[in-house]
Amino acid sequence: MCKQVSDATGILNILDDVSFTVPVGQSLAITGASGSGKSTLLGLLAGLDQPSTGDVHLLGESLSNMTEDGRAAFRARHVGFVFQSFQLLPNLNALENVMLPLELAGHTEQEPAKKMLTRVGLSARLEHYPSTLSGGEQQRVSIARAFVQHPVLIFADEPTGSLDEATGSTIIDLMFEMAAQQNTTLVLVTHDTSLAARCDRQIVLQGGRLTEP
Numbered sequence: 001m002c003k004q005v006s007d008a009t010g011i012l013n014i015l016d017d018v019s020f021t022v023p024v025g026q027s028l029a030i031t032g033a034s035g036s037g038k039s040t041l042l043g044l045l046a047g048l049d050q051p052s053t054g055d056v057h058l059l060g061e062s063l064s065n066m067t068e069d070g071r072a073a074f075r076a077r078h079v080g081f082v083f084q085s086f087q088l089l090p091n092l093n094a095l096e097n098v099m100l101p102l103e104l105a106g107h108t109e110q111e112p113a114k115k116m117l118t119r120v121g122l123s124a125r126l127e128h129y130p131s132t133l134s135g136g137e138q139q140r141v142s143i144a145r146a147f148v149q150h151p152v153l154i155f156a157d158e159p160t161g162s163l164d165e166a167t168g169s170t171i172i173d174l175m176f177e178m179a180a181q182q183n184t185t186l187v188l189v190t191h192d193t194s195l196a197a198r199c200d201r202q203i204v205l206q207g208g209r210l211t212e213p
Contacts (some may be wrong), residue, residue: 012019018210020203024152028178029196032205038189039157041205045187046079046155047071052176059152076104080146080184082175084158086138088130088145095126098145105149116144120174136167140174147178154179156188160195171197 018041022028032038032194040123043049047063056063059078063071080101081087088097098113117126120140130138146154159175160168170193179186190200196202204211 002127018205020210022185022187023203024185025179025183026201027176027188027199029199029202030189031186031191031193031196031202036205037208038205042155042187042189044083044159047075047163055124073106076101077149079153080149080151082139082142082146082154082156082159084161086130086135086162088138088141090130093129094122094125094133094141094144097130098143098148099147101149107117109182113144113148117141118149119178120144134167135163136171139163139167139171143171143175143178147182147184151184153185153187156186157188158190158192159188160190160192168192 013019018037028095030038030041040049044051045058047056047058047066050064058074061074066074076145085093092100094117095110095113098117099110100110102113114123114126117123117140120143122137122140122144125133125137128137130141133141146156154175156175160171163171175186176198178184186199188195191195202212
């Protein structure tokens, strides 16, 4: 898989000949210096962007063979996301934020979202808005939202990047516990070496190319 972009100087290879597989239920850490292509790779894996050459297969399905709407529907059914900046909607409370993936799938029952927020330790914060929650609490809401539909795959982009060390460690423990319980595959972009070391496998991007540590 390759990804090229054009600028005033010509064609730039952001990713070049990147190829790997992740077995279901395992965890993969993608590491590398800033500008090495990690975010671009994550966008390609999630079907948010398309490779210039090559393809991405998730659950045996070719993302390149899907329409944009088809990829969005596929993500809604099978994929969850955890972001460094939490990406919670500020005008929705914790419960309403976790309900979003369920509502997109046509479900209106709140009990699964309530159970998931209880699972992440926020049973008393259901009606709290993001502005009233700490960073760690906001990331717990984000994790609850990512796992509420029991996705096959979670993409996490620097999930501890906005948290202090102690809070980040607690959040990662929670993510790995929930992934193990649901047999969810984890693909994480991180600069955190301790987090990367917890994954079943690590890959390093250097200048758009993949290496193993």
